[in-house]
Amino acid sequence: MDLLDLMKSSIRAPGRLVNLLTIDELKGIDVDTSGATIGALATLAEIADHPDLARMFPALALAAGHAATPQVRNVATIGGNILQRPRCWYFRMAQYPCLKKGGDTCFAMDGENKYHAIFENSLCAMVHPSNTAVALLALDAVVRTAGSGEIPIRKFFVTPDQDILRESALAEGELVTQLFIPATGARSHYLEFRERQSFDWALVSAAAAAELEGQTLNNARVVLGSVAPIPWRIDLGEIAATDEALDRAADEAVRGATPLAKNKYKVQLARTAIRRSLRELARATE
Amino acid sequence: MPDVLTTPAYRWVGHNPPRKESLEKVTGSAKYLDDLKFEGCLHGKTVRSTVPHGRIKKISFEPGVPWDEFTVVTARDIPGKNVVSLIELDQPFLADGLVRHMAEPVVLLAHPDKGMAEKAVKRVHIEYEELPAILTIEESLAGGNIQYGKDNIFKKYHIQKGDPESVWPKADVVIEGEYWTGPQEQLYIEPQGVVAVASPTGGVTVWGSMQCPFYVHKGLKPLFNLPDDRVRVIYTVTGGGFGGKEEYPTLPAGHAALLSWKAGGRPVKIVYDRMEDMWATTKRHPCKTRVKAAFTKDGKLLALKVDATMDGGAYVTLSTVVLSRGTLHAFGPYACDHVVIDTRAVFTNSPPYGAFRGFGAPQTIFPLELHLHRAACELGIEPHELRRRNLLHQGDRMATGQVMQEETGLEGLMWKAMDESKYLEKTKAYREHNRSSTRIKKGVALALFFHGAGFTGSGEVFLDSKAGLELTRDGAVRILSANTEIGQGSFTTHSQIVAEELRIPYEMVEVAVPDTAVVPNSGPTVASRTCMVVGELLRRAASDLKEVLVKSGALAGNGHTPSEFRAAAGKYLQRFGELKVYSKYKPPPDVSWDDKTYTGSAYAAYAWACYVADLEIDMATYQAQMKDFVAVQEVGRVIHPVIAAGQIEGGVAQAIGWALYEDVALKQGVMQNCQLTNYILPTTADTPPIRVFFYENPYQNGPFGAKGLGELPMDGPAPAIAAAVAFALGDRIIPRIPILPETILDAIS
């Protein structure tokens, strides 16, 4: 779907396309005690509505359900979702030869950058647009490919410094076949802020996950979406599930932000997203 | 079903028959422009300028494209005058030598294959010598770079009543403020689209999505040097306009016709894609306003000074009249002895700003109403009470000198709105809440305003509109009017009016397709005039038609059944062949206007309203979310309460968009965020309940007492919302819209 968008906007003009939709092996969702195996062609609607996923990995089901619109969720696949190209206006408009298209300028630096990155934005200020990537990273998923085999999702997304022309570690010709989420018993939650209540990319999203022990969140982590060129993971380790501790952690997590001229408010949104997503985990304990 | 405080004594007026076009619209069989197929049709595309100001040095056509398959048109191919005939004659159909804004049409292409035409646009290269551009109001007024007249000013207005300067030193309190309202994209959901067939032998015929077929007609005649009867413009079902299809369609219509003319008369279709439509077409005029007001300690408004400047863009188009309406709504429904209003529209190298629902009035009502809210906060008087103490009453004079002949009823509307919205309880409860809650702040506020219906001043006299009726072969009645159905329900309300006057069933009234070869020029479909002005022409035509039938002896004079009417019509047609009855505009007797001094009755009739906005702000995300909206208005007789309520709800929702969501990001004078994914429209989920109430005070010169209402709901929401935001933030005024989350963050940090 995203590729079609890019072709319509004259950003890409591939000589040949391979239609994956006919490969049944890439479809389907399997959940057992070891975890969830999700075919790359599973649709966002299937994921959002899957009762086992909603129970075991609520962050993912919520992230899939928040994406776009019913019409899009019925067709869009999770493989396509995590591999979406940037939504940056300058990338999406053919007339701007930006870095991502092999040019030599990031037009967002001095341009309209309200939707752009507040972390890791010195070279290219794009933000990674995928909701589900944020949840998958918080859930320590593994990307299975026809090619190298398995890529831990922590190593799947690459920054502009690593490779300006792409956003993932997939090799040329390598294909995502499945996503595997290990069952760890961690609680998880996903939320996002948007400019309007539907039909919008997130301004900031957050997926939080942690194991619970009494009033303590163990192995707590929050992944922020739409704040950096990759889903932005913050590991908090062991943290008390109190408002004060979570607020402190949130403040700490955004301290290193480097907002641009028009997106300072995203720092505040990020802080709030961290706080609220973690609080939600804590609330789930009661 | 909206709340209408009246007892309709009529068979059709005040009732809610299904729309005339309802079946076509719910079955998908309505044929909008792009749904029409023409044999051998070419697809036209527009090559547009990529600099805001520059001299065209060279136009080149990249090799590798089969250019011999294309029809190519530049300014040199124009058979007549290269000028859009509107108010001034400054805008070309195609830039000739000089471009004055980004996205200005320079070259036209047509090809049988739409995809080929789309691709070829990028293969036409235009080289420019770039010239210094004016991109803001300030740069325009700074002098130095003069591109229009001697001072870059398209038009100025001055209204003076009394002498505010003498009041400032004596007043207890003088409050000043500066306000800004941003541009807004109409975003009619059907993009601009036309088909033209044109040749020296056959003349020019255009089908299109449009509000005003006769505007297009007027624009095309000089382009081809053709007389009236050789140019024909036919309306096709139109998917929304909101002003965006008032003056603009003349350009693509001219373009398609030029291509067809050069292509030997083959049909040429031009349908803009969404990005082109948002990039190149008109928007609401941005406006910067200073307001200064003097009060006594107890809130009596002693003097008011408003100074407003609108950005008109690179050509005059409708800016002078948009400015006029803005000027005449700048003083609001308040009695004040000393008022001065100064306004101007200025040139910039932006695509021309144009008509958009409200037509300048929302831009001046916003600063005034928000300023009154600010004054109430500073004076320590409740905002509704400050308004109440200054309302216009019978016998008072507006700033233009117009004497209020009767009570406006505005105070009653205000109490009704406060009642329905539980305004007083909420103000108290929200203040309490805001003291204790740091996370969610709540706000509620109101705005009072009027909207003049019909053309301004002597405009209706100059329009000299004519509308008519004819008998059909099967004994029904067909409306002959140039007024278009763009979603506002004009075909339906006009039919109700005619059915009522003729005492025949609504189903026996048809509406002729607005086609300049068939219908008379009943004026444009704009300015909240269609129901009130044209509806009255049709009512009079119906009355005359009945009289003709009675006088001929075909119809009894003392009432008839539908079948008697049918029989009478048949009898008449058999004897005389046809019956067409026309009526022409006559100004109401008590209305006069002086264009030179800008005094007199600016509008024959006003709609009055009080709106209440209720919202919450999440103090962690700074997002304002509408919770409730109450709209109480008096619009004369309500012809179709459900359609009327739909108009109010739609206008309110668009104004919510203007106030809270819709940010046109300009660069080099042109919109950057030209997609539905980055120009943020409110959706189902952002639209609060909008509760609509009508009071009826029939207007003697409107059909069955109707006034205009289409634009009214665009006026009030933005100031009410901005004031509610101020309330939520503890009387902190944000003087500019849209109020985005980052605006709120900036304001409080």
Place this chain on the structure above:
Amino acid sequence: MAAAGAGRVSAEAGEAPEALGPGPVPCALSVNGREVRIEIEPRVTLLRALRHYSDYTGPKEICDRGACGGCTVLLDGKPVASCMMLALDAQGRPITTVEGLARDGKLHPVQEAFKTCDAYQCGYCTPGMLLSTVALLKENPAPSLDEIKRGLEGNLCRCAAYNHIFDAVQMAAKKMSASPAK
């Protein structure tokens, strides 16, 4: 399509066994219960196939990017943005457009309710709204106001007839549960 975005499969990756296009290829669609056979380039979207290569002009092209809902059709009974999928991918799957809602000259209860409640103004978004409503009521025969808003969140109406539309959905829901023939 969506997952093809995943495929950084380069043009040089070798000959595919059944390469289609770029010229026209046959495409068989099942629209409103009828077989529609057309010849299209593989790059043609379902929306353009319906509008330009056959006569189904009910679905509208408004944004052409899946962001407005104007092109909504039902595919396998579910609403999809027909502008964002290739026609070839819709082969062999039932497609319903607005033209297929009325049967034997009788309006679908959702159409009837939209007409009665004046749930449209300019009408351009109406085909998409109707189909999203039909799909919503199939999944959830008695939706709450919030569920209606969420079910229709993918359909933009600039006239903002939203409140009338919500009324119409509720009216249709009542009517359809009273006579569940449809």
